[in-house]
Amino acid sequence: VTTKLSERQAPARRRILDTATRLFYGEGVHAVGIDRIIAEAGVAKATFYHHFRTKDDLVRAYLDGQYQQQREGITTVLASLDGAEPREALTRMFVAMGDFGGRPEYRGCAFINAAAEYPDPTHPVRQVITEQRRWLRNLLRDRLTTLGDPAPDRTADILMLIRDGIFVGADLDDPAPLRAAIPDAITRVLPGQRRR
Amino acid sequence: VTTKLSERQAPARRRILDTATRLFYGEGVHAVGIDRIIAEAGVAKATFYHHFRTKDDLVRAYLDGQYQQQREGITTVLASLDGAEPREALTRMFVAMGDFGGRPEYRGCAFINAAAEYPDPTHPVRQVITEQRRWLRNLLRDRLTTLGDPAPDRTADILMLIRDGIFVGADLDDPAPLRAAIPDAITRVLPGQRRR
Amino acid sequence: VTTKLSERQAPARRRILDTATRLFYGEGVHAVGIDRIIAEAGVAKATFYHHFRTKDDLVRAYLDGQYQQQREGITTVLASLDGAEPREALTRMFVAMGDFGGRPEYRGCAFINAAAEYPDPTHPVRQVITEQRRWLRNLLRDRLTTLGDPAPDRTADILMLIRDGIFVGADLDDPAPLRAAIPDAITRVLPGQRRR
Amino acid sequence: VTTKLSERQAPARRRILDTATRLFYGEGVHAVGIDRIIAEAGVAKATFYHHFRTKDDLVRAYLDGQYQQQREGITTVLASLDGAEPREALTRMFVAMGDFGGRPEYRGCAFINAAAEYPDPTHPVRQVITEQRRWLRNLLRDRLTTLGDPAPDRTADILMLIRDGIFVGADLDDPAPLRAAIPDAITRVLPGQRRR
DNA sequence: ACTAGCGGGACGACCCGTTTGT
DNA sequence: ACAAACGGGTCGTCCCGCTAGT
Numbered sequence: 001v002t003t004k005l006s007e008r009q010a011p012a013r014r015r016i017l018d019t020a021t022r023l024f025y026g027e028g029v030h031a032v033g034i035d036r037i038i039a040e041a042g043v044a045k046a047t048f049y050h051h052f053r054t055k056d057d058l059v060r061a062y063l064d065g066q067y068q069q070q071r072e073g074i075t076t077v078l079a080s081l082d083g084a085e086p087r088e089a090l091t092r093m094f095v096a097m098g099d100f101g102g103r104p105e106y107r108g109c110a111f112i113n114a115a116a117e118y119p120d121p122t123h124p125v126r127q128v129i130t131e132q133r134r135w136l137r138n139l140l141r142d143r144l145t146t147l148g149d150p151a152p153d154r155t156a157d158i159l160m161l162i163r164d165g166i167f168v169g170a171d172l173d174d175p176a177p178l179r180a181a182i183p184d185a186i187t188r189v190l191p192g193q194r195r196r
Numbered sequence: 197v198t199t200k201l202s203e204r205q206a207p208a209r210r211r212i213l214d215t216a217t218r219l220f221y222g223e224g225v226h227a228v229g230i231d232r233i234i235a236e237a238g239v240a241k242a243t244f245y246h247h248f249r250t251k252d253d254l255v256r257a258y259l260d261g262q263y264q265q266q267r268e269g270i271t272t273v274l275a276s277l278d279g280a281e282p283r284e285a286l287t288r289m290f291v292a293m294g295d296f297g298g299r300p301e302y303r304g305c306a307f308i309n310a311a312a313e314y315p316d317p318t319h320p321v322r323q324v325i326t327e328q329r330r331w332l333r334n335l336l337r338d339r340l341t342t343l344g345d346p347a348p349d350r351t352a353d354i355l356m357l358i359r360d361g362i363f364v365g366a367d368l369d370d371p372a373p374l375r376a377a378i379p380d381a382i383t384r385v386l387p388g389q390r391r392r
Numbered sequence: 393v394t395t396k397l398s399e400r401q402a403p404a405r406r407r408i409l410d411t412a413t414r415l416f417y418g419e420g421v422h423a424v425g426i427d428r429i430i431a432e433a434g435v436a437k438a439t440f441y442h443h444f445r446t447k448d449d450l451v452r453a454y455l456d457g458q459y460q461q462q463r464e465g466i467t468t469v470l471a472s473l474d475g476a477e478p479r480e481a482l483t484r485m486f487v488a489m490g491d492f493g494g495r496p497e498y499r500g501c502a503f504i505n506a507a508a509e510y511p512d513p514t515h516p517v518r519q520v521i522t523e524q525r526r527w528l529r530n531l532l533r534d535r536l537t538t539l540g541d542p543a544p545d546r547t548a549d550i551l552m553l554i555r556d557g558i559f560v561g562a563d564l565d566d567p568a569p570l571r572a573a574i575p576d577a578i579t580r581v582l583p584g585q586r587r588r
Numbered sequence: 589v590t591t592k593l594s595e596r597q598a599p600a601r602r603r604i605l606d607t608a609t610r611l612f613y614g615e616g617v618h619a620v621g622i623d624r625i626i627a628e629a630g631v632a633k634a635t636f637y638h639h640f641r642t643k644d645d646l647v648r649a650y651l652d653g654q655y656q657q658q659r660e661g662i663t664t665v666l667a668s669l670d671g672a673e674p675r676e677a678l679t680r681m682f683v684a685m686g687d688f689g690g691r692p693e694y695r696g697c698a699f700i701n702a703a704a705e706y707p708d709p710t711h712p713v714r715q716v717i718t719e720q721r722r723w724l725r726n727l728l729r730d731r732l733t734t735l736g737d738p739a740p741d742r743t744a745d746i747l748m749l750i751r752d753g754i755f756v757g758a759d760l761d762d763p764a765p766l767r768a769a770i771p772d773a774i775t776r777v778l779p780g781q782r783r784r
Numbered sequence: 785a786c787t788a789g790c791g792g793g794a795c796g797a798c799c800c801g802t803t804t805g806t
Numbered sequence: 807a808c809a810a811a812c813g814g815g816t817c818g819t820c821c822c823g824c825t826a827g828t
Contacts, residue, residue, distance in 0.1 A: 030224070030227065045822085119223050129368060157373055161374075162361060172307075230797060231795075250797080438804090446801080549765055553773060558749060564717060570749075623816085634819085635790050637819075643818090
């Protein structure tokens with residue numbers, strides 16, 4: 001007569017983290033209190049503090065989750081582009097970012113937004129952000145190296161500018177023209193191609 | 197025999213706004229309470245609420261100030277570049293942004309940071325941000341038109357990406373390589389110039 | 393070049409008292425702050441505190457004014473009923489109370505309402521209320537004596553019940569049936585008249 | 589060996605409501621702050637806001653409690669008068685009101701007092717008051733019908749006047765003569781009885 | 785592992801009545 | 807007549823800890 005685990009609802013930790021992700025991303029970290037999270041996750045306070053020592057721990061877990069999701073997302077995109085021409089693949093990757101920014105629930109880059117609320121660069125939360133950025137920059141640089149860019153570090157830095165610009169602009173401006181500009185931007189920035 | 201107004205300390209409103217600017221920019225809006233602002237500004241609570249109806253009003257005033265300062269800053273830079281070649285002037289403008297991002301007290305773009313804490317796009321605070329962005333994009337587009345860019349709107353969109361990327365990256369990454377990449381980025385993005 | 397007093401708007405003290413009367417009666421004493429009164433009266437704070445030492449002083453003045461107005465009102469009604477049969481005059485007086493309670497801006501008896509906000513029976517505000525009630529009861533008793541009531545004190549007490557009931561009920565219940573009941577109530581309560 | 593729930597001290601919600609009832613009734617709603625209530629109830633603020641979403645919610649609960657108490661009180665009185673002559677029972681009921689008004693801690697009618705602090709007739713607090721009054725009036729009318737009153741609605745309206753007069757006067761005037769007048773008042777008001 | 789409830793105390797924004805100086 | 811100052815008050819929310827019970 002006991003409910004099997006497989007039939008039970010998502011375990012408490014998952015529910016907490018999912019709820020926190022939704023609320024933190026949608027409304028900001030400081031704007032969402034623990035009480036609201038536990039209420040919407042349907043768990044008791046003690047349960048929350050059993051799984052997360054403090055709110056900041058939860059914020060870290062939230063960003064860790066975002067980091068992993070982003071890696072999986074980009075990995076998937078790149079896998080689907082396996083046969084494509086390298087330059088084309090890179091462009092498609094940035095277009096995918098634009099697509100992401102065009103979704104109705106889009107609310108900016110979780111990392112950039114979190115950084116705005118955690119000014120102290122030594123804060124653990126910031127470390128996740130730093131790690132995510134390093135990972136992405138390395139990925140770009142490796143791709144550029146493969147692609148034969150004579151200055152892959154430099155181009156990677158520039159592509160990072162574009163990336164941040166996309167994530168910020170898709171939130172603050174009209175995403176339509178911005179997304180339309182992405183392939184052009186990548187083309188201009190990548191080396192060795194005649195223009196116009 | 198009465199103290200002249202000019203000799204008195206900065207009037208209350210100024211002190212409040214200056215303090216708020218320093219704290220909001222340095223630590224985030226939600227992270228700074230009214231009590232702290234009035235304490236550091238050395239004014240009474242009633243005085244604060246005499247000058248600003250609500251905290252959001254103060255936030256608006258803070259961003260309005262940032263907007264104006266930014267306009268003045270860019271105007272000054274452009275004035276000092278009056279004789280320069282248009283393409284060069286534009287590059288210098290972006291380099292100046294990088295310089296701004298290299299300052300020790302730099303903490304990101306006040307507008308992007310504020311947007312992260314005000315998710316609701318209809319909020320008055322967001323309107324200041326929207327206005328600032330429109331102003332900058334128009335300025336860029338006009339410059340590009342003067343410069344003979346065949347697609348000034350498109351290039352302006354791309355330059356906005358670069359701008360946001362600079363302001364974000366200068367906060368989240370090592371600003372040195374980022375700043376070094378700026379002239380290159382502008383060169384690549386601007387039209388009609390042979391590359392490499 | 394000085395504006396003649398006769399040309400000026402209502403003097404400050406009057407404007408303050410009128411505004412306070414409107415707001416205190418309409419929204420309650422505790423619910424209305426000094427700031428609001430001076431704003432709506434269009435006077436400076438210093439002016440306010442020049443005319444009234446404290447808020448409680450203003451409340452007293454407000455109730456004094458209500459007291460006087462009520463006396464004048466009743467005096468006027470009675471004067472207009474000078475020739476009427478005494479019993480009829482008394483009835484008319486209570487009907488007039490009901491009429492007062494039927495006005496759209498009616499919000500209950502100023503004295504009863506004020507007493508609800510000033511529980512301490514020794515408070516100056518309460519003394520105005522006590523005085524008003526004594527005055528009215530005496531007036532009723534004298535009328536009843538004139539009218540030949542063998543127990544004027546007793547009947548006055550009962551008529552006071554009716555009065556308070558009218559002022560309370562006209563605010564809390566539908567005033568229409570209440571007002572219709574008034575002449576009947578007086579008839580039943582007054583002595584020596586056959587019924588039905 | 590664990591303390592049974594029944595042996596523990598009164599649960600938080602009860603303590604809060606009891607304290608609020610005492611203070612709201614004794615000093616007025618606006619005059620009593622949340623902080624004072626939680627201090628005297630010995631609960632934490634979070635506990636308070638766990639049980640009552642806002643202060644107004646507590647005020648509603650306070651009046652709901654008064655309403656129920658009053659119903660129980662009157663029901664008890666009527667039960668104890670079960671065999672009595674109907675007219676006598678009604679008189680006794682009003683005498684009981686007077687007794688209530690004669691108690692040292694008496695501070696007026698909780699409903700009338702609350703209405704004075706909540707001018708807006710659409711406010712939830714007012715709805716409790718309206719309900720209480722409808723209930724009482726209906727009870728009186730039913731009694732009068734039973735008693736053979738040819739105009740039970742009219743007499744009920746008049747008895748409501750008396751009721752309000754008692755509750756107001758017992759607070760604002762000397763309760764002694766007022767209480768002495770009650771049986772006489774009821775006699776005069778009830779139909780069909782020779783007088784004097 | 786999870787729940788309900790409670791305690792604690794600092795802090796959030798905002799308003800109170802009052803006084804002073806220009 | 808205005809602006810500023812003052813100190814404490816309003817209601818409400820913050821994050822976090824703890825106990826008792828399932």
